[in-house]
Amino acid sequence: MRKLAHYFIPYLLPLVLLLGLVYGQTWTTLALPNYMATIIDNGVVARSTRVIYHTGLLMILVALLGGVFMVCVSYVATRIATSYTKRIREAVFTKVERFSLVEFNSFSSASLITRSTNDVQQIQQVLVMLLRLAFLGPFMAVGAIIKAYHLAPSMTWIMAVAIASLLLVVISLFTIVLPRFQKVQKLVDRLNLVTREFLTGIRVIRAFDRQKLEEDKFNDVNKDLRTINTFVNRLLAAMQPSMMLIMNGVSVLIVWVGAHEVSSGRLQIGGMLAFVQYAAYGIMAFLLISIIFVFAPRAMVSAERIGKVLDTKPAVADPLVSNKSITSERGIVSFKDVTFTYAGADRPVLEHVTFQALPGETTAFVGSTGSGKSTLINLIPRFYDVSEGQVLIDGVDVRDMTQADLHRKIGYVPQKAVLFSGTIGSNITYGAPNATPFELEHSASVAQATEFINLLDSKMESPISQGGINISGGQKQRLSIARALAYKPEIYIFDDSFSALDFATDAKLRKALEKETVDKTVLIVAQRISTIMHADNTIVIDNGRIVGQGRHDELLKTCKIYQEIAHSQLSEKELDASVGTFETQGSGAAI
């Protein structure tokens, strides 16, 4: 929240200007009834057309000036609100772009999206409204009361009555209605939930012939919603009539009391009419003020949510002095006694993990879901930082490098292929914008993407829509692999990234990859034993610990967990055969 206020500092001067303009607007608006009083008392009653013309001219000038003020107020208020929102929007986005997965996990990416879009937009809307109306309210209220007092001090109590009855209506309505608004919101959420279940479960519901039940469930919520909405809206419907009643009642009261004042010589006719206008302005002003209390809380919620993002310090930061490797080797990944605990968890996901992955070798990680293998992989590009121990690349702790330098070394292929809107070509060269057309074609061909790309109308220039929804999962994965290849990294990380490929493509792809990565370090995570049977080194992880390390045939003999996993996936015969195949194939480093 303090950060949000901080971003407002450049707008303090415009804000002062705005206050001045609002003052001007108030002054011109409130001046008019006084002039009118002059016209009536000194013009009409005294029968002086000269006074009427003279005052009329002044009135027109004041009204025009008022118009100018109003437009200026609107201009400055909108400028401040939209420009401030622009700043906030950029601040939030830039901040989030530097977040690590720690922050993404604690906020969730969906929530971060909402915060930097909807919440910021909400602030803009409320800010525009508040800047335009909020200041006007208090200025107008004070001004109207002062003017009324000057006209007839003895009648100022009518202003008090007017404002008090207004506040009474507004406050009593709000105290009844506001808590029920939350209930309405809850029911709307519930309606959404029930409908979503209805739609996502449509097959199961029909399978069990439960449509009637679901319809009833829906209608129960629907009825509740109708009941509470009817109640709330009936109350709110009282708002406008009672406002009008107060306004009009006060006018009558003023003329009635005013008659006595005029008769006793304390008030003039024109003054009485002006008083009616001031009372109306006073009531309006308090209405404006009460609006602040409706809208401000909405913005406050959004502001708090944004403030939380801005106040978060990324868990992963660049070092002050970056360190470059001194060895000539390129791509040695080593874990030294690494322990990692997720923020807020009481148990570490990884404990005392030590291993080394060398260039020219394929290192595989296997283990059941939740064993920690994906987490382990994520420590290399510093999506998380270790809790204890060290991750080293070519002898340098990854925390001693800048993230840009570190990421330059790593070609990362995620589990879920992510593509960005643009073209096929722009996606492949995402990491290497300066890649030559030859490099682009080559990467695509290694990733077995050429064939399907050539079938598309615009080949490499074919558009990819947001999220890549216009191409299939397998095609996405191939492009995601091509992207890593075009990047020409020292280290490849494949996080279970062949799952959507069909067999033939997969075989071809892995053969081509083998040549491409011959002197690179390849790390590969897999669910299935068959995927990693031919790795040079397989690391078996269970409950965050390394429980076995070696080749497929060695592990089958030595590692109990590996055996368990293997047996749950392959039959005896296949296992025997796999060892046989492996032996006959020799040390072919297939992925």
Add this chain to the structure above:
Amino acid sequence: MSDERPPTPRPVNLGMGRGPGSGRGGIAFGTERAKNFKGTMKLLFKYLRPYWARLAIVFVFAIISTSFMIAGPKLLGDMTNDVVDGYVAQRTSAQVFSKLPLGTKLPANITGEQLLTRLPTNELQKIPAAEKSAISQVNFNNGHARFNFHSISDLAILLVIIYLVSAGFSYAQSWLMTDMVQQLTYRLRHDIAHKIDHLPLKYFDSLPYGEILSRVTNDVDTVGQNLNQSLTQIITSVVMIIGVIGMMFTISWKLALVALTMIPISLGLSTLIIKRSQGYFMGQQDSLGELNGHVEEMFSGHVVMRAFNGEERSIGIFRELNEKLYGNAFRSQFLSGLLMPITQFVGNLGFVGVAVGGGWLAVQGSVSIGGIQAFLLYINLLNQPITQAANVANVLQLAAAAAERVFDFLGEEEESPDPAKAKIIDGVKGIVDFDHVKFGYLADKTIINDFTAKIKPGQRVAIVGPTGAGKTTMVNLLMRFYDVDDGSIKIDGIDTRDMKRAEVRKIFGMVLQDTWLFNGSVKDNIAYGKDNATMEEIVAAAKAAHADGFIRALPGSYEMVLDEEAGNLAQGEKQLITIARAMLADPPMLILDEATSSVDTRTEVLIQSAMERLMKGRTSFVIAHRLSTIRNADLILVMRDGNIVEHGTHNKLLKENGFYASLYNSQFTEAIDYMQGA
């Protein structure tokens, strides 16, 4: 992910809507237009038909309330005139007395007229004509002229009554309207839910469910809100404008002409602003959409963006989009924000015009001071309906666009009704006949061509093929989620199309990978498939499905309420619960999906054992992922690109040396695992 996805920008009601302070009238800035405005309105009025009497009352009440409201200022003007008369009389009599010799007593009940006739002619000539007429109107009752407080008080009481009546009718009208709109939205939602029940699955498979969801909530709300606003506004605005103009002319046609010049100015400016800002508003929505798209894309692909050092580029793009949004947002907000100041400004000009023109006319004697005051109040009353009139078309368009989407949905073609004389199978044996089945999702693209097979009771059918090969097509046809185009599927010799859909579905138990559990207790979720299941039966089913163990470890055990999307259970646990559900329903035949992705090895073993137990003695269709299941199946259906390319037993298919053989021979399970992958 989809839960918190920011909704696509929809037209925003920038006014205060139904909220407090709606006196100014919300201004709706919409970018949507109904494709068929007239037709949609017709349908909407059809929905309103049951309420025609109530609607008529609403209109009558609105007219009464507005008429009383209009009567107010004129009467208040009369009241002011009484004050003015009193004031003038008081002043005149004071002047008269000041000119009369001290101690002069006037005769009782003498009028000004009579007084003037009694004055000597030379005195009379000294008095200016204006004063003479003033004196002639004064009533000197027993001395000094006084205020007629009786008349003033009577008028005050009358006014209070009039305003009370007006407020009363106004409230009654809003109340009725609100109730009606709530009932309308209720009925629309009710009909939508009913419609969901009767639409073919084809419809749901072709449309993201978020779309239907937004019709249930957003669109129905939009219809209700805008209808509430526009219907009453139309009637009150029209009555108000006509009534006020009429009153103005009865007071002074000259002043009326002065005051009414503000109407075209105000109307013109409002329309201009609303029109122009529509365009800017669209611009704002567009650039907001672009920017949100970029944010969404970058945040959901955050890891990849970071891994390939894309931060600077991403921020660069963002800055550009943000700058564009800023420009559009400023223009649209500034322009739409001008509406209020402009109407107020024109109102002020009207105020000045009436004050000056009225003053001048009052000096001429053709308008009274009370008349001026009435005019000032009438100008205030006119301000709001004029803005509303400029806006009402917009509000109606918004309502129509939303209503059109709702009606489009309600008008979708429904499933063919169940046959009138539906056949029922007693004691299902479990024979399934595929008799020359032809089927395609699209009319011109047949994917199952003349498939014939006979499955005997208790046999096991394995459905095999790569991801996206259309394995769920078999589920769709067996369960009659879709109907075959040609040929037939028979159960125990009866064509499933001759049975009620519900009866067909009851025959099958279905356990799919995409588990569906609802927001309710574990117990209720298991009991979903069987009416009045006892607790013993539920526990027995859970035990058979190996689910009892973990359920008892849950907080609240069987009573634990599952979160939305059952987020508080692991995927494997969810699968076990769906197995228990099928177990309890005890169907004669089964449709299973073996896939157990994102399940750890130990739970996987449990799931397999539970499925094995479930299949025992039942004709089963298995979307198979395990080799043992495939090898032991009585019939294997091999699917590729939606087609059943081969079918037969394992040995037969291997001998044929076709697609299946190549699948099987390629590196053991790997191939199949890959192709069926998660």
